[in-house]
């Protein structure tokens with residue numbers, strides 16, 4: 001075997017090795033994304049079961065150990081009895097009922113710690129063994145820092161409900177949910193970027209209009225999620241439980257409050273109306289994208305991901321309507337929360353297809369030259 005053949009063999013092996021390594025990195029990122037999705041749903045269940053304020057302190061490490069004996073449970077229960085929510089919602093509740101809400105909040109926090117470990121340890125391993133592409137190490141460090149910040153935001157949100165209020169601030173809930181969705185979006189994008197699939201180079205790239213619309217759709221869905229958090233944070237899903245009108249009105253008569261700008265953040269009627277209207281706008285944008293990608297010669301992945309996204313948005317709107325009509329029945333509220341995360345992930349998957357599918361990779365011909373030599 002000549003030197004030339006040896007180095008080519010090594011290059012192919014390295015490429016294969018890196019391909020194997022990249023697949024492992026991508027699968028790890030998909031695992032973490034799946035755990036963050038589960039975290040969004042468990043977070044929704046914690047909120048919908050009014051469990052979020054049951055643990056009135058934050059111990060990032062020791063908090064992983066739940067009360068282990070009667071005395072510990074009574075101590076945790078006594079601390080909960082000191083906050084306004086206990087007196088307003090749960091006066092006289094039994095220790096067993098307290099354990100039920102405690103375990104929801106505890107498992108939400110424990111899952112948060114587990115996600116931190118499932119991200120950090122493989123990250124260190126991949127970085128140490130040189131399996132990361134140039135520049136991704138810093139990107140993953142950024143995601144890790146966002147994850148840690150999310151822990152703080154979670155406590156910042158809980159602490160807003162421990163003194164004057166009987167529920168957490170809708171502003172801080174929106175911040176917590178938005179941060180969760182951004183972490184999820186970054187993980188999905190990174191997992192797609194790492195996937196070493198053979199580039200099916202069709203050259204059928206997206207037009208500028210399709211690219212711009214794909215970005216607008218991701219931003220619009222994220223904005224809709226923020227509006228949803230204000231509906232959830234204000235418990236605004238327990239009023240105007242009619243559809244398509246709001247108790248016979250298109251715009252609810254109590255939309256505006258004084259000063260007017262506060263309506264968008266503190267008016268139950270306004271936040272629900274805005275969430276409804278934004279849902280319809282998101283659907284229109286998605287169907288325009290389906291129409292554009294169906295009549296433009298673009299790569300199949302662009303067209304198919306647009307259709308998946310459109311279908312998911314229709315399902316999410318239906319879930320939202322039934323959540324409202326049922327006065328936020330627990331299972332529907334949870335499905336709607338999870339559905340919101342799936343719509344956002346599909347919007348990111350579509351954006352990635354729009355920017356990557358069909359594109360001729362920079363070293364395409366160089367690698368082709370090498371392979372055919």
Ligand code: HEM
Pocket residue numbers: 044048173177221224225228229230231232233235236237243275276278279282283313316317318319320321323324328333336337339340341343
């Ligand atoms: C693109 C469509 C939609 C998306 C992406 C979306 C997303 C969301 C998200 C993420 C939440 C949860 C926020 C949280 O738990 O903090 C939420 C809450 C809510 N959404 Fe939607 N939504 C959509 C459409 C709708 C529609 C069309 C309706 C009703 C007509 C609706 C009704 C509700 C209600 C009532 C809540 C509060 C539920 C609760 O208290 O848990 N949504 N939405």
